[in-house]
Amino acid sequence: MSVDRATVHRIASLARLAITEEEAEQLEKELSGIFDWVAQLDELDTSAVEPMTRVAAMTMRLRKDEVTDGFYADDIVKNAPKVDDHYFVVPKIIE
Amino acid sequence: MDAKTEKSNLIEGATGAWEMVIGLEVHAQVSSESKLFSGASTEFGGEPNSHVSLVDAAMPGMLPVINEGCIAQAIRTGLGLKAQINLTSVFDRKNYFYPDLPQGYQISQFKDPIVGEGEVIVDLLSGERVIVGIERLHLEQDAGKSLHDQHPQFSYVDLNRSGVALMEIVSRPDIRSSEQARAYVSKVRTILRYLGTCDGNMEEGSLRADVNVSVRRPGEELGTRCEIKNVNSIRFIGQAIEYEARRQIEILEDGGKIDQQTRLFDAKTGETRAMRSKEEAHDYRYFPDPDLLPLELSQEFVDGIAASLPELPDEKRARFIADYGLTPYDADVLVAERESVDYFEAVAKGRDAKQAANWVINELFGRLNKEGVNVVDSPVSADQLGSIVDLIKANTISGKIAKDVFDIAWTEGGDPAEIVEARGLKQVTDTGAIKKAVDDVIAANPEKVEQAKEKPAMVGWFVGQVMKATQGKASPQAVNELLKAKLGI
The missing domain is CATH 1.10.10.410 (Arc Repressor Mutant, subunit A)
Structure with missing residues (x-):
């Protein structure tokens, strides 16, 4: 299989996902299937093809440097599990 | 030995000479009204989470829209660093988890930065000149701020800084001593302040540096480096390098090997220490941000910015030496701070520049230093000092009396010509x-x-x-x- 069990656990841990061994086994199969399917593209020689960076012929829209947003701290922290004086309160970050 | 090796920079260990190799990543906050991808204010010191938009708080469905002003500032900085401007650049996601990073990724530029290679000329007090290569400059988002001293069990997070534009300026490992590193950061800061692209305020965190240090025997291959994160003063940068280089030499001389590590500088002890070791090495899984198209700029846009660049410190210094006959030392002192040079040029305008330089450096800077006053708060204005220089030039007062007049203007204020008149200090030239x-x-x-x-x-x-x-x-x-x-x- 193109994706082994250790890789599955590594990706899960980078994504902060807790998965069981059964789920890992399932994901190993699914991810390998996806990778193998996409790998079929390797059969084509694309060395002379520019990578596609957009689906529509558009360039990035630019914004003027002006303050147009903010000043609603009440709303920003509204859904937070724990708040004090408009701060988000989180478990102690030890570094 | 390579061309940058200088005997005077080597450190004598117990078993022979060592050379430091230093590279710096300077993070400079872009001077702008609003954030890189949102319209929230960048102003320092707002109420917690008041300068935050739904984009900065990473609410679902929010889309970033880039700030044209920040792009212009990055290009302006690139031009000031004599660097290549890339007309096409790409924004990527750098993925990691931290409570002050609500998106779970930082929008940054990885493979295709907006600015490529450039260089910075660094003149040391000794007269030595070092050219430090710039590898790249890219735009990225700042994270929020975590406070750890508000509560014994909890950390507090304020997102006001989240999404503010930063320029990361990456040097080549061309630096060989802590003195060179300090001079390099000072020079970058001076250039940014001349350009008006970053206020350079290190106390407010507008400018901070990650310092990469390794040591080697002169002429040998590069050693394993350690990165000291987030050093926020020029003095600390020097201290951190000195400590770190000696720590590495000690390990190597005892037959050990250096582990590549991220370290923190403790300003209280002057030491560096390893950050809590991560379970695994950083894997940021960069990929192009699908919310943002590639940034494409026209040459005209870049040329327009180039045409508006102010005279930069290197050019000013050269002009002061060539046209005004100032010494390189005096020229360095004058150009180091934008406010100082503005003051000097106001005094020198239409007057003998050499005499103006003498008065600004010796009398004014001397007095400012002694009393711990910044030049922008100088009790004697450039007009007043210019008027004193005029009075000497016109033989109205002698140089000796002029110092008295300067002192009166400093302590009591007033127009120097009137001071001279009122106190009968005039030279008799009749x-x-x-x-x-x-x-x-x-x-x-x-x-x-x-x-x-x-x-x-x-x-x-x-x-x-x-x-x-x-x-x-x-x-x-x-x-x-x-x-x-x-x-x-």
């Missing part, structure tokens, strides 16, 4: 009055006149007598000339 005094002294001392004809140095005695007669206000130069003419010497 040749009639001086002539009379000269004639009187000559008439009263016929023997001395004869002696002076034999011994021209005697003229000094006559000058003294005339000055006494005029209460010190006669122009010594005028008195001297008159006496020489009258005595025929």
Whole structure:
């Protein structure tokens, strides 16, 4: 299989996902299937093809440097599990 | 040894000489009104989470829209660093988890930064000149701020800084001593402040540096490096490098090996220490941000910015030396801070630049340093100092009296010309009055006149007598000339 069990656990841990061994086994199969399917593209020689960076012929829209947003701290922290004086309160970050 | 190796920079260990190799990543906050991808304010010190939009808080469904002003500032900085401007650049997601990073990724530029290779000329006090290569400059988002001292069990997070634009300026590992590193950061800061692209305020965190340090035997391959994160003063950068290099040398001389690590500098102890070791190495899984198209700029846009660049410190320094005849040292002192050079140029305008430089450096900077006052708060304005220089030039006052006038202007304020007038400090330049005094002294001392004809140095005695007669206000130069003419010497 193109994706082994250790890789599955590594990706899960980078994504902060807790998965069981059964789920890992399932994901190993699914991810390998996806990778193998996409790998079929390797059969084509694309060395002379520019990578596609957009689906529509558009360039990035630019914004003027002006303050147009903010000043609603009440709303920003509204859904937070724990708040004090408009701060988000989180478990102690030890570094 | 490579071209950058200098004997004087080597560190003598117990087993021979070592060389430091240093590279710096300077994070400079872009001076802008609003954030890189949202319209929230960048102002420092707002109420917690008040300068935050739904984009900055990473609410679902929010889309970033880039700030044109920040792009212009990055290009302006690139041009000031004599660097390649890339007309196409790409924004990527750098993925990691931290409570002050609500998106779970930082929008940054990885493979295709907006600015490519450039260079910074660094002049040291010793007169030594080092050229430090710039590898790249890219735009990225700042994270929020975590406070750890508000509560014993919890950390507090404020997202006001989240999404503010940063420029990361990455140097080549061209630096070989802590002194060079300090001078390099000072120079970058000066350039940014001239350009107006970053306020350079290190206390507010507008400028901070990650310092990469390794050591090696001169001429050998690069050693394993350690990265000291987030050092926020130029003095600390120097201390962190000195400590870190010696720590590494000690390990190597004891037969150990250096682990590639991220370390923190503790300003209290002056030491660096390893950050809590991560379970695994950083894997940021960069990929192009699908919310943002590639950034494409026209050459005209870049040319327009290039046309508006101010005169930069290197050019000013060269001009001061070539046109004004200033010494390299004086020129360095004057150009180091934008405010200082503005002050100097206001004083020098239409006046003798060398005399202006002397007054600004010796009297003004001397006094400012002594009293711990910043040049922008100087009690003596550039106009006032210029007026003092004019009064000397016009022979209204002597250089010695001018220092008194400067002191009065500093402590009491006022227009120097009026101070001179009101306090009767004017030099007597009225040749009639001086002539009379000269004639009187000559008439009263016929023997001395004869002696002076034999011994021209005697003229000094006559000058003294005339000055006494005029209460010190006669122009010594005028008195001297008159006496020489009258005595025929």
